[in-house]
Amino acid sequence: MSQDPYSWIESSLATIHKANWYRSVRKIQGRPGATVLLSGEEVINFSSNDYLGLAGDERLSQAAINAVEQWGTGSTGSRLISGHRELHRELEQAIASWKQTPDAVVFSSGYLANLGAIAALVSKRDLILSDQYNHSSLKNGAILSGAEFLEYPHCDLAALTTQLRQQRQNYRRCLIITDSVFSMDGDLCPLPELLDIAEEFSSMLLIDEAHSTAVLGNTGAGCIEHFHCTGKTLIQIGTLSKALGSLGGYVAGSTSLVDYLRNRAPTWIYTTALSPADTAAALAAIEIVQQEPQRLEQLWRNVNYLKQLITEQLPHLKLLPTESAILCLQLPSATAALRIGEQLITKGIFAPAIRPPTVPTSRIRISVMATHETRHLEKLVSVLSEILV
Ligand SMILES: *Cc1c(COP(=O)(O)O)cnc(C)c1O
Numbered sequence: 001m002s003q004d005p006y007s008w009i010e011s012s013l014a015t016i017h018k019a020n021w022y023r024s025v026r027k028i029q030g031r032p033g034a035t036v037l038l039s040g041e042e043v044i045n046f047s048s049n050d051y052l053g054l055a056g057d058e059r060l061s062q063a064a065i066n067a068v069e070q071w072g073t074g075s076t077g078s079r080l081i082s083g084h085r086e087l088h089r090e091l092e093q094a095i096a097s098w099k100q101t102p103d104a105v106v107f108s109s110g111y112l113a114n115l116g117a118i119a120a121l122v123s124k125r126d127l128i129l130s131d132q133y134n135h136s137s138l139k140n141g142a143i144l145s146g147a148e149f150l151e152y153p154h155c156d157l158a159a160l161t162t163q164l165r166q167q168r169q170n171y172r173r174c175l176i177i178t179d180s181v182f183s184m185d186g187d188l189c190p191l192p193e194l195l196d197i198a199e200e201f202s203s204m205l206l207i208d209e210a211h212s213t214a215v216l217g218n219t220g221a222g223c224i225e226h227f228h229c230t231g232k233t234l235i236q237i238g239t240l241s242k243a244l245g246s247l248g249g250y251v252a253g254s255t256s257l258v259d260y261l262r263n264r265a266p267t268w269i270y271t272t273a274l275s276p277a278d279t280a281a282a283l284a285a286i287e288i289v290q291q292e293p294q295r296l297e298q299l300w301r302n303v304n305y306l307k308q309l310i311t312e313q314l315p316h317l318k319l320l321p322t323e324s325a326i327l328c329l330q331l332p333s334a335t336a337a338l339r340i341g342e343q344l345i346t347k348g349i350f351a352p353a354i355r356p357p358t359v360p361t362s363r364i365r366i367s368v369m370a371t372h373e374t375r376h377l378e379k380l381v382s383v384l385s386e387i388l389v
Contacts, residue, residue, distance in 0.1 A: 019334070020334045020335055020338060020355070021334065021355060021356065021357065026038060027039070031056040032045075032048060032050055032055040032056045032245075033045065033050075033053060033055075033056045033371060034053065034369050034371040034372045034373065034376060035376075036048075036350065038345065038350060041348070042348070043345060043348050043349060043350040044348060044349050044350065044372070044376045044379060044380065045350050045369070046349065046350060046351035046366045046367055046368070046380065047350050047351055047352045047365075047367060048367055048369065049211070049241070049242035049243070049367060050242070050243070050245055050369060051214065051215050051242065051243040051299055051325050051367070051368070051369055051370065052214055052243050052245070052288075052289065052295045052296070052299060052369070052370045052371075053295070053369050053370050053371030054243065054244065054245030054285045054288060054289075055245035055246075056245075057245065057285075057288065059284050059288060060245055060246065060281040060284050060285055060288075061281075062284075063280040063281050063283065063284035064277035064278070064280050064281045065277075066280065067087065067276040067277050067279065067280035067281075068276060068277050070276070071085060071087070071276040072276065073275060073276070073277070074272070074275060075272050075273035075274065075275055075276065076272070077272060077273070078268075078269060078270060078271060078272060078273060079268075079273045080262075080269060082273070084273055085273075085276060085279070087276060087279045087280060087283065088106065088273060088274065088279055090283060091106055091274075091279050091282055091283045091286075092104045092105055092106055092250070094283055094286045094287070095250050095252055095286065096252055098219070098220075098221055098286055098289075098290065099221050099222070099224070099230075099236060099252040100221070100230050100231060101236065101252040101253050101254070102253070102254050102255045102258075103252070103253070103254070103255045103257075103258040103259075104250050104251065104252040104253075104258060105250065105251050105258045105261055105262060105268065106240070106248050106249065106250045106274055106279070106282075107248065107249040107250065107251070107265075107267060107268055107271075107274075108247075108248060108249070108267075108271055108272065108273070108274055109239070109241065109247065109248060109249050110137065110208075110210050110237065110238065110239030110240075110241060110242075110248075110249035110250075111136075111137040111249065112249060112267040112268075112271065113137075113237050113238075113239075113249030113250060113251050113267070114135070114137035114138050114140075114141045114208060114237055114249070115137060115140060115141045115144055115266075115267045116141075116261065116265030116266055116267030116268050117141070117206065117235065117237060117251050117261060117265055118138065118141030118142055118144065118145050118175070118177065118206065119141060119144045119145045119265070119266060119267075120260065120261055120264035120265040120266070121145070121173070121175055121204065121206070121235070122145045122147040122173055122174075122175050123145055123146050123147060124146045124147065125147075125171060125172040125173075126145075126147040126148070126171050126172050126173040126174065126175065127147060127148045127150070127167055127168065127170070127171035127173070127174045127175070128142045128145065128147045128148065128149045128150065128174075128175050128176075128177060129150050129151075129152055129160060129163055129164065129174070129175075129176045129177070129203075130142055130149065130150070130151050130152070130176075130177045130178070131151070131152060131154055131155065131177070131178045131179065131182075131189065132151045132152065132153055132154050133154045133155075133179065133182045133184070133185060134151075134177060134178060134179050134182075134208070135179055135183055135208060135210065137208075138177045138178075138179070138206075138208055141177075142177065147171075147175070148167075148171065150163055150167070154182075155187070155189060155190060157190060157193050157194075157197065160176070160194075160197060161197060164197065164200075164201040164203070165201075168201045168202075168203070173203075173204065174201060174202070174203035174204065175203065175204045175205075175206060176194060176197070176198055176203050176204070176205045176206070177206045177207075177208070178194065178205075178206075178207055178208070179207075179208045179210070179211070180207050180208060180209045180210075180211070180212045180216075180222060180223035180224075181209075181210075181211035181212045181215070181216070181223065181323075181324040181326065183210065183211055183326070184326075184328070184354055184358060184359045184363075184365065185320055185321075185322070185326070185328060185359075186211075186320065186321075186322030186323070186324045186325075186326030186327060186328055187320070187321050187322055187323060187324070188212075188216075188223060188226075188323045188324065189207065189223070191207065191223055191224065191227045191229055192227050192229060194207075195229060195232055195234065198234070204234070204235060205234040205235065206234070206235040206236075206237060207223065207224070207234060207235070207236055207237070208237045208238070209222040209223055209224070209236055209237065209238035210237075210238055210239045210242055211242060211324055211325070211326060212226070212238075212324065213238040213239065213242070213243055213244065214242075214243030214244055214285075214289045214296070215243055215296075215299065215324060215325055216324065218293075219289075219290060219293070220243075220289045220290075220293075220296050222236070222238065224236065233253075233254065234253070235251065235253050235257060236251065236252040236253060237249065237250070237251050237252075238250055238252070240278070240282040240285075243285075243289075244282050244285040244286065244289070245281065245282075245285050246278050246279075246281040246282035246285060247274075247275075247278045247282075248274045248278050248279070248282055251265075295370045296370070298370040298371075299325060299368065299369065299370035302368050302369070302370065302372050302377060303324075303325050303327075303368045305374070305377055306327060306366070306368055306377045306380070306381070307319070307322075307327065309377060309378065309381040310327070310329075310381060310384075313381050313382075313385055314329075314381065314384055314385055314388070316388075317329050317330075317384070317388065318330040320363065325367060325368045325369075326365065326366070326367055326368075327365075327366040327367075327368065328354070328363040328364070328365050328366070329363055329364045329366070329384075330361055330362075330363050331353075331361075331362045331363055331364065332362070333362055334353075334355040334356060334362045336362065337353035337354070337355055337362035337363060337364060338353050338355070340353065340364055340387060340388075341353035341364060343387045344364070344383060344384075344387070347383045347386070347387070348379070348383070349379070349380055349383050351364050351365065351366050351380070352364070352365055353365075366380070
């Protein structure tokens, strides 16, 4: 037994390289925003989830600085053991009031919110039905829970209904889980229909608002507001790390749900509370989103303008169906996506190639921001038409 037990790592990496699936991180410089510096060169940034341009906002920075000065850098422990700050509850109340739910609880990331909530809500005797395109955190939450985990084809309500009809009676509880905006496609889940199906089959419904919070709905409250489903009983999860420009996640819902999660969600109980700086920045962001509706309006003007430019000037390109600030241009292969991603960078555009295994088909993924200027959007389209001739 002289074989190196770690040698498989090198060969796995070689396989990843061979498939063109290898990923590495690029270094960016400067403050986050509609343009960033990549190796010292300014590029227009279409790769960020900072939809409203808040991550670089002076008011968020100041809120974080004030919180650090007052309460220091670390939260020093889990909230149940070490206590929490008034600020943590203020943030939870701000989320609940924005989402119009009785209560909310914040986690240290959106990923942890999904893992913890799903693992707390269902277990061995229960059933999870999950959209095939769901985010990794929902899928891994389902696996962690130990419940029977079935996927239904993307947004296929007929298939979901059939699965429920065949399986529901064999299980104690049932949880349907879905992204609201699908993160690598940009389309929306059929929320009103999902609510009806959940009710018909006595199932809970959990929706992940990561890419719709502060993006969709009149006040930015998300996909639930967009579909006029505010006030319905369901489990809303989201992140403070995308349009809210900070770091953290949340679950919003009934008082008993939130109380239960504080007692049963392992990723809340056994991890350190959100830092004072992140908490204060998220709270400041929620206030700004509510006080400055023009940011949301500008985001949608930009999305619609870019869609129009792509349809008019790049008619041969396949734009995947989208109802969010995520626009995906489908490409024939991982190699093509990578090559185009690289060419875009040399021409001053930062937009990532997304490849299998993250998605079934390769694409360039464009995230629109409220702070993109008209010339940024026009440059993207002119560079794309140059590259794709
Ligand atoms: C980004 C994302 C998450 C994770 O949120 P973080 O706060 O970044 O951990 C969860 N769900 C979806 C759909 C996401 O896109």
